[in-house]
Amino acid sequence: MAGFVHNAALVRNEMHKTLGILAWAMVALLGAIAVATVALHRGEPINALWLVTAATCCYALAYRFYSKFIAAKILALDSLRATPAERLENGRDFLVTNKWVVFGHHFAAIAGPGPLVGPVLAAQFGYLPGTLWVLAGGVFAGCVQDFVILLFSVRRDGKSLTEMAKDEIGPIGGSVAYLAVIAILTILLGVVALIVVNALKSSPWATFTIAMTMPVALLMGVYLRRIRPGKVLEVSALGFILVLAAIWGGQYVSQSPALAQLFTFSAPTLAILIMVYGFAASALPVWLLLAPRDYLSTFVKLGTIGLLAVGIVALHPTLHMPALTRFVDGTGPVFAGKIFPFAFITIACGAISGFHALISSGTTPKLIARETETRMVGYGAMMCESAVAIMAIIAACVMEPGVYFAINSPAGIVGQAPATAAATISAWGFPVTAPQMQALAHAVGEQTLYNRTGGAPAFAVGMAHIFSHSLGGETLMALWYHFAIMFEALFILTILDAGTRVARFMVQDALGHVYKPLGRTSWYPSILVTSALIVAMWGYFLWQGVKDPLGGINSLWPLFGISNQLLATVALCVATTIIIKLHRAKYAAVTLVPLAWLVAVTFTASWQKIFDSSPRVGFLAQARVLETVPATAATARLIFNNRLDAAVTGVLVVMVTLVLFESVREWLGILLGTKEVRLKESPFVRTRLAMEEQG
Amino acid sequence: MNRLKDSIGGSAAKIFETAIAALREIFDEAPYARFLNRTGLESSSEAYAAFRREFEEAKVRRPKCC
Numbered sequence: 005m006a007g008f009v010h011n012a013a014l015v016r017n018e019m020h021k022t023l024g025i026l027a028w029a030m031v032a033l034l035g036a037i038a039v040a041t042v043a044l045h046r047g048e049p050i051n052a053l054w055l056v057t058a059a060t061c062c063y064a065l066a067y068r069f070y071s072k073f074i075a076a077k078i079l080a081l082d083s084l085r086a087t088p089a090e091r092l093e094n095g096r097d098f099l100v101t102n103k104w105v106v107f108g109h110h111f112a113a114i115a116g117p118g119p120l121v122g123p124v125l126a127a128q129f130g131y132l133p134g135t136l137w138v139l140a141g142g143v144f145a146g147c148v149q150d151f152v153i154l155l156f157s158v159r160r161d162g163k164s165l166t167e168m169a170k171d172e173i174g175p176i177g178g179s180v181a182y183l184a185v186i187a188i189l190t191i192l193l194g195v196v197a198l199i200v201v202n203a204l205k206s207s208p209w210a211t212f213t214i215a216m217t218m219p220v221a222l223l224m225g226v227y228l229r230r231i232r233p234g235k236v237l238e239v240s241a242l243g244f245i246l247v248l249a250a251i252w253g254g255q256y257v258s259q260s261p262a263l264a265q266l267f268t269f270s271a272p273t274l275a276i277l278i279m280v281y282g283f284a285a286s287a288l289p290v291w292l293l294l295a296p297r298d299y300l301s302t303f304v305k306l307g308t309i310g311l312l313a314v315g316i317v318a319l320h321p322t323l324h325m326p327a328l329t330r331f332v333d334g335t336g337p338v339f340a341g342k343i344f345p346f347a348f349i350t351i352a353c354g355a356i357s358g359f360h361a362l363i364s365s366g367t368t369p370k371l372i373a374r375e376t377e378t379r380m381v382g383y384g385a386m387m388c389e390s391a392v393a394i395m396a397i398i399a400a401c402v403m404e405p406g407v408y409f410a411i412n413s414p415a416g417i418v419g420q421a422p423a424t425a426a427a428t429i430s431a432w433g434f435p436v437t438a439p440q441m442q443a444l445a446h447a448v449g450e451q452t453l454y455n456r457t458g459g460a461p462a463f464a465v466g467m468a469h470i471f472s473h474s475l476g477g478e479t480l481m482a483l484w485y486h487f488a489i490m491f492e493a494l495f496i497l498t499i500l501d502a503g504t505r506v507a508r509f510m511v512q513d514a515l516g517h518v519y520k521p522l523g524r525t526s527w528y529p530s531i532l533v534t535s536a537l538i539v540a541m542w543g544y545f546l547w548q549g550v551k552d553p554l555g556g557i558n559s560l561w562p563l564f565g566i567s568n569q570l571l572a573t574v575a576l577c578v579a580t581t582i583i584i585k586l587h588r589a590k591y592a593a594v595t596l597v598p599l600a601w602l603v604a605v606t607f608t609a610s611w612q613k614i615f616d617s618s619p620r621v622g623f624l625a626q627a628r629v630l631e632t633v634p635a636t637a638a639t640a641r642l643i644f645n646n647r648l649d650a651a652v653t654g655v656l657v658v659m660v661t662l663v664l665f666e667s668v669r670e671w672l673g674i675l676l677g678t679k680e681v682r683l684k685e686s687p688f689v690r691t692r693l694a695m696e697e698q699g
Numbered sequence: 700m701n702r703l704k705d706s707i708g709g710s711a712a713k714i715f716e717t718a719i720a721a722l723r724e725i726f727d728e729a730p731y732a733r734f735l736n737r738t739g740l741e742s743s744s745e746a747y748a749a750f751r752r753e754f755e756e757a758k759v760r761r762p763k764c765c
Contacts, residue, residue, distance in 0.1 A: 095737050101724065108721035233747035236726040295751070299726055306725075 028068065035061025042135060046327060052398045053320040055135055059394045063387045066143035071151065071383040078583060078591045079155050081375045086691040088161045089371055098162070100693070101371040103380060110368045111385040112302055114150075114360050115309065117495045118353030119393040121199060121459035124466075125561060126350040127400040127408065128338040130328040133347045134397050141348070141355025142390030145598035149572060150360045151382035152579045152595060157365035158372050159685045165365045165575055169663070171684040172581045176666050180659040181574050182510070187656060188359065188567045189507045190538075193282070194545025195560040196496045201274045201550060202458035202557075203489050208267035209254040209449050209482075210489045211274075215267065216250035217297065217494060224296035240303040243296065247304070247494075251486050255449055271550045278500070279543040285501035286508050286535035294501050301498040308491045312395050312467060319474040325401035325408065330433065337413035338457070339558045340620035345609040348601075349565030354393020356598065358571025360386065373693060399466030406436025407444060407453075411462045414555030415455045425454050449482035457555035460496075464488035507538045548645045551638070558620065559649055562613055566653060569606045570660045573599060577667040584671050585683045603664065610657045614650045623650035730754060 038058035042050070075081045092098040101109075126134040157163055163171070166185065170178025204211045224243045232238060257263040269277070285294055334342035339350065353359070364382055372378055400408060409429045410418070418425040422438040429436050445453045448468060453461065468484035475484075509525060511534045516523015522530045549556025576599035583592050616622035619629040627646040630639050673679025723729040731742075731750050740746040 095733050099733075102717065102720055104717045105721040105724045105729075108725055112725050229747060229751075230744055233742050233744055234728060234731040234750070236728050236731075237722060240726060302725060 028065070031061050031064055035065060039139075043132060043327075049322045049324055050131075050327075051320055051322055052316060052402070055131070055323075055394055055398060056317065056320075058135070059139060059391060062139045062143060063391065066147070067383060067387060070143060071147065071379050074148065074151065074383075074594055075376070075379045078586075078588050078594060079152065079378075081155070081379065082688075083374050083376045084691055085159075085375055086689040086693075087158050087372050087375060088369065088686070089373055090691060090693060091686075091689055092161065092370075097367075098370045100373045103373065103377040106368060106371045106373075106377065107381050107385055109371065110363065110381050111388055112306065113363045113367065114353075114357075114385060114389055115305060115392060116353065116499055117196060117199070117460070117492055118357065118359075119351075119389055120396045120399075120463050120492065122351040122561075122565070123354055123393045123396040124400040124459035124463045125338050125412070125557070126347050127325055127397060128329060128331050128336040128412065129343055129347055130326050130332070131323055131397055131401045132327040133332070133343050134351055135394065137348055137351055138354045138390055138393045138397065141351070142387065142393075145572075145601070146354075146356035146360065146390065147383040147386040148594060148598060149356055149575055149579065150364045150386040151379060152583075153361045153575055154364040154369055154372075154382035155375065155378040156579065156582050157369040158375060158378060161686050162369040163365065165361045165578065168365065168582075168684075169574060169578050172578055172585070173663065173670060174666050177574070177578070177663050180663045181571070182514075183659060184358075184567065184571045184574060184656065185362065186507060186510060187652070188564070188571055189503050189510075190541045191545060191560065191564045191567050191652075192359075193500055193503045193507075193542035194549065195557075195564045196499055197275070197278050197282070197542065197546045198549035198556050198560060199458040199460045200278060200493050200496050200500075201271050201546070202456055202555075203460040203464070203493060204269070204274055205271045206268055206452070207258075207450055207489075208264040209258040209486055210493070211267040211269060212254045212257040212263075213247070213250050213486055213490045214493045214497070216253075217247060217300065217490070217497075220246045220250065221294075221296040221300060224300065228296065236299050239296070240299045243300045244303055244307075247300065247490065248487075251483060251490055254486055255482060258449055272547075275543075275546050275550045278497075279539055279546065281497070282500050282504050282543070283535055283539045286504040286538065287531050294505075297494070298498050298502065301494045304491050304494055308487075309392055309395075312399070312470065313391075315470045315474045316395055316398055319470055321398070321402045321470060321473070323398065323401040324404050326405070329405070334618075334621070337409060337417045339561060340618065341562070341609075341612065345605040345612070346562065348605040349562055349569055349609050351393065352565050352568045352572075354390050354396070356569070356572050356602070358568050358573070358575055360389075361571065361575035374691070396463060399463050399470060402466050402469050403462070404434075404436065406430065406434040407441065407465070408462060409434055410436050410441050411453050411456045411465060412459070413455065414457050414553070414558070416553040416555065418455075420455075422452070422454060447478065447481045448485035450485075455555070457557045459557075460489065460492045464492065504535065504538050504542070507541075508534045511537060551641070552645075553642075554620070559623070559646075562609060563649055563653060566606055566609050566613065567656055569602050570656050573602045573606060573660050574663050576602065577663050581667055581670055582683070584674050585681050587681075589675060606660070607657060610653045613653050623647065623653070727754070 035058060038054050038061060041054050042058050089098050089100045093100060123134050123138065153165065156168060160168060166178050166181040169181040204214060220243050224239045227239045228234070228236065257267055332343050334340060339346065368381060372381065406429050409432070410425060413425070413429065418428045422441060426436050426438045426441065441453055445451060448465060453465070456462070464485050467488040468481050471484040472478055472481040512523055512525055512530060515534065521527050524530060545560060549560050552559060576595050579595040580592055580599060583595060612621055614623055617625050619626040623646040627643045630643045630646070633639055670679065674681055720729070731747070734750040734753065735742055735746060
């Protein structure tokens with residue numbers, strides 16, 4: 005009898021195994037068909053569901069097999085090893101937390117406007133390059149980086165990337181990582197502020213809506229402090245309703261000549277207002293304005309991403325953008341440069357972002373209960389971020405290509421007058437007419453949609469298209485458009501204030517070594533000086549973008565992409581070094597291949613941005629062209645800006661080259677046996693959690 | 700059939716509970732509850748102010764991604 009039961013169990017196991025293999029084979033087959041359709045389909049528009057299917061199958065396979073392989077063979081995740089959340093639990097920073105809660109926390113921290121804006125800009129090459137990069141870059145590079153850095157930080161008591169770089173590579177690694185973070189924050193804040201300026205300029209409806217988020221946030225702050233202390237979800241829902249009311253009210257503001265004039269600003273005025281906001285946000289107490297805005301932004305962000313996913317699946321729109329456009333040759337109006345390397349630095353957050361390594365070695369490792377959970381949190385959350393980028397590609401590509409280029413092309417390229425711009429874009433083979441653009445602008449409640457560079461307005465039009473077709477119809481198009489603009493601007497302003505504060509703390513920490521009081525985060529003179537310094541740094545890039553005749557995005561977004569991917573290079577150097585130190589050199593390709601790819605991409609992009617002979621691509625070539633035109637104060641400033649951008653790019657590359665050199669020296673020393681392996685892991689302590697669960 | 704219903708109902712309740720727990724953590728309600736627990740304070744305007752003072756120093760240092 006016992007033998008019969010045993011045999012039945014064996015047969016059942018075999019059946020489960022066979023069914024599992026069959027199911028995964030089906031997923032692989034479906035994924036292959038979907039990817040092949042996306043990659044090979046030409047001539048006719050393609051349905052967005054093909055992208056959704058390809059992405060879903062790729063993510064499922066990558067998570068099931070690739071991340072499991074990394075977890076088992078390279079990282080050897082140990083569920084019996086106590087994590088810092090358990091060993092150092094203090095109820096504040098270190099805290100054993102449910103894995104789904106950590107997942108939500110981590111995703112909310114890594115998801116920003118990057119995966120929405122980058123893919124929209126890269127759509128000028130067509131839907132194919134961006135889609136393939138988001139899928140391949142996501143599962144083979146970005147998810148791997150986030151996962152391994154998270155695990156290595158967990159094994160080092162939650163140490164930051166800069167500390168790990170210093171410990172594992174050497175002091176140069178630590179210093180470069182620190183400087184790279186400051187550089188990225190500065191460029192990032194400048195470029196995202198420019199996106200907001202471009203979305204709000206000459207738009208009373210959008211400006212009114214964003215202006216209203218300030219009193220709403222103040223009200224939320226008072227409610228939280230005085231009326232219902234700590235009831236954040238409740239007040240966020242209330243704030244959300246008030247913001248929706250502001251979006252609704254915005255249409256009446258835009259229709260009233262007196263009110264519309266009050267909320268209509270030029271780009272330079274908006275830039276100044278945003279700099280003043282950034283300074284105030286950094287120097288003032290956070291509880292009244294910033295914390296409530298942060299909550300409101302997170303509330304809107306999580307809800308909107310979910311809503312967009314549902315909208316895309318429900319509507320499954322047709323993509324009108326071709327797979328590849330003529331601009332793969334590098335002559336694109338949105339930004340100049342060929343697919344390689346520029347598609348790969350334009351899309352960062354959706355595929356791989358060095359910034360994520362800061363989050364993976366920040367708060368998250370201090371909350372992880374078990375090592376085995378790093379796979380779901382690190383690899384899984386980045387997969388979700390990658391899926392957001394796929395949604396952004398769909399939103400950009402549902403538009404007629406002519407409309408997409410009319411919105412995203414700067415006046416310096418297509419011309420200022422609507423008829424001229426439409427004629428130029430139509431001559432490229434993407435038909436669009438001035439009346440068509442006028443009708444679209446009218447439908448979304450704007451005066452014009454021409455020259456709205458930066459990606460945010462194009463994404464908003466795409467999102468409004470998807471939403472209005474699944475919820476509310478054409479009559480709600482204007483409301484959905486302004487909802488999308490509000491969502492992006494709120495997102496970005498939250499990053500601006502949080503980023504300015506983080507950068508201020510970093511500068512204060514460094515200055516504290518020179519003069520102690522400057523390091524005190526509560527000393528007001530230090531707060532004012534360092535806040536002004538940080539705002540001046542990113543404000544300079546913002547001003548440069550606003551005054552740039554090519555729209556600013558052409559020079560600033562690649563600069564941001566390069567710096568972000570260079571930070572990913574540093575993170576992958578740290579990861580590869582640790583893998584080699586763990587005696588897993590035969591598997592080092594898992595981080596080494598993405599590292600080699602990023603080095604090729606960022607170094608080529610940097611070289612081209614500095615030295616390319618085309619003035620639209622190379623900073624120095626642009627400066628040389630400007631030297632030939634009659635000298636004015638404006639051209640002198642543009643020449644200086646181009647040389648400054650070239651110098652910043654050069655300095656970043658030199659710094660990362662130093663880290664690479666140090667890393668390779670470390671690897672060779674270990675592999676050749678000339679260097680002793682010194683791994684700075686915390687010692688193994690057996691977890692109590694497993695015993696508690698068993699007991 | 701009833702067992703299946705119970706099981707689905709139980710799973711749905713668990714998913715809902717986890718989602719709420721995640722939201723409470725993301726929106727700092729859970730840290731506030733832990734603060735009250737740790738300090739033995741009752742929820743009030745003063746307690747919330749004390750929580751924010753302690754919490755903000757750490758929280759505002761967290762980077763948010765692009």
